[in-house]
Amino acid sequence: MAMIIDGKAMAMGIRKEVAEKVADLKKTTGVEPKLMVVLIGEDPASTIYVKNKEKACKETGINAETIRFPAEIKEEEVVAAVKEINRQKETHGILVQLPIPKHISEEKIIEAISPEKDVDGLHPNNLGRLLKGGLPWFVSCTPMGIMEMVLSTGVEIKGKEAVVVGRSNMVGKPTALLLLARHATVTICHSRTTDLKEVCKRADILVGAVGKPELIKGDWIKKGAVVIDVGINRSEKGLVGDVDFKQAKEVAGYISPVPGGVGPMTIAMLLKNTLTSAARSAGYHLE
Numbered sequence: 066m067a068m069i070i071d072g073k074a075m076a077m078g079i080r081k082e083v084a085e086k087v088a089d090l091k092k093t094t095g096v097e098p099k100l101m102v103v104l105i106g107e108d109p110a111s112t113i114y115v116k117n118k119e120k121a122c123k124e125t126g127i128n129a130e131t132i133r134f135p136a137e138i139k140e141e142e143v144v145a146a147v148k149e150i151n152r153q154k155e156t157h158g159i160l161v162q163l164p165i166p167k168h169i170s171e172e173k174i175i176e177a178i179s180p181e182k183d184v185d186g187l188h189p190n191n192l193g194r195l196l197k198g199g200l201p202w203f204v205s206c207t208p209m210g211i212m213e214m215v216l217s218t219g220v221e222i223k224g225k226e227a228v229v230v231g232r233s234n235m236v237g238k239p240t241a242l243l244l245l246a247r248h249a250t251v252t253i254c255h256s257r258t259t260d261l262k263e264v265c266k267r268a269d270i271l272v273g274a275v276g277k278p279e280l281i282k283g284d285w286i287k288k289g290a291v292v293i294d295v296g297i298n299r300s301e302k303g304l305v306g307d308v309d310f311k312q313a314k315e316v317a318g319y320i321s322p323v324p325g326g327v328g329p330m331t332i333a334m335l336l337k338n339t340l341t342s343a344a345r346s347a348g349y350h351l352e
């Protein structure tokens with residue numbers, strides 16, 4: 066029976082630490098970390114995510130503001146707004162809530178964000194630095210959270226077989242690069258991978274970031290593996306991940322649940338990145 070990786074409890078611990086550092090940063094430098102969220106349209110899931118992010122910021126002492134645009138806004142107007150936020154000294158982090166309406170280029174909006182304020186780590190400058198094995202200004206929040214969860218198990222990553230299912234720029238690819246940086250042998254799977262089951266079965270560390278309810282079954286998992294489930298899927302059973310949790314927990318060594326796994330860790334990492342950015346701008350040493 067697998068040990069549960071309690072993302073919710075881990076995230077609470079990180080949030081407490083961030084709140085203490087935010088308070089000290091304010092006291093010693095007068096700088097209050099600020100996150101600016103850009104929300105385009107009224108997608109119900111995005112609206113909830115943004116509300117949760119604002120709430121988490123406030124609870125940690127981070128100032129959060131959301132700029133809301135109607136779905137039909139022109140691309141140039143969003144680019145101009147992002148560039149204006151780049152210039153605001155009091156704003157340390159900018160996050161564009163994805164997905165955005167189809168008529169606006171996601172690439173153009175993300176490229177408009179200053180890499181030094183790109184707390185979501187999606188700017189090509191940050192992704193490129195990660196690829197080179199250098200130090201990005203920021204690493205995307207979900208992959209950062211995934212790594213913290215893997216590290217929390219104490220299982221050595223070096224030399225292990227890691228399989229990441231999903232190749233998005235936000236989750237799959239950066240997670241694979243972070244595992245590679247820690248010397249895992251990494252395989253990235255995607256919708257055209259043949260015999261996904263056989264590849265997953267090789268994994269000592271298996272990350273599911275697909276968006277297909279309970280795609281990964283118990284008999285796809287190597288005994289004792291670390292399984293991190295990133296998926297958030299609404300099904301008739303309620304919220305489920307990409308892994309069949311009931312089956313997988315009988316085989317895995319460690320497994321993260323949905324909900325209460327990667328989701329809360331992603332928000333905790335966003336708070337951490339915003340604090341990091343504010344601390345850098347104030348010349349305040351965090352460690």
Ligand code: NAD
Pocket residue numbers: 207230231232233234235236237254255256257258261274275276277280295296297298327328329331332
């Ligand atoms: P995405 O749609 O951008 O990418 C999905 C990836 O899965 C693609 O690379 C695709 O090739 C692959 N894929 C699709 N069908 C497949 C199949 N049958 N077999 C193998 N691979 C397949 O999604 P994303 O943004 O990377 O998110 C993935 C999941 O993680 C979603 O459920 C999303 O809601 C969730 N998510 C959770 C958090 C969190 O904080 N917990 C954050 C981001 C994303």
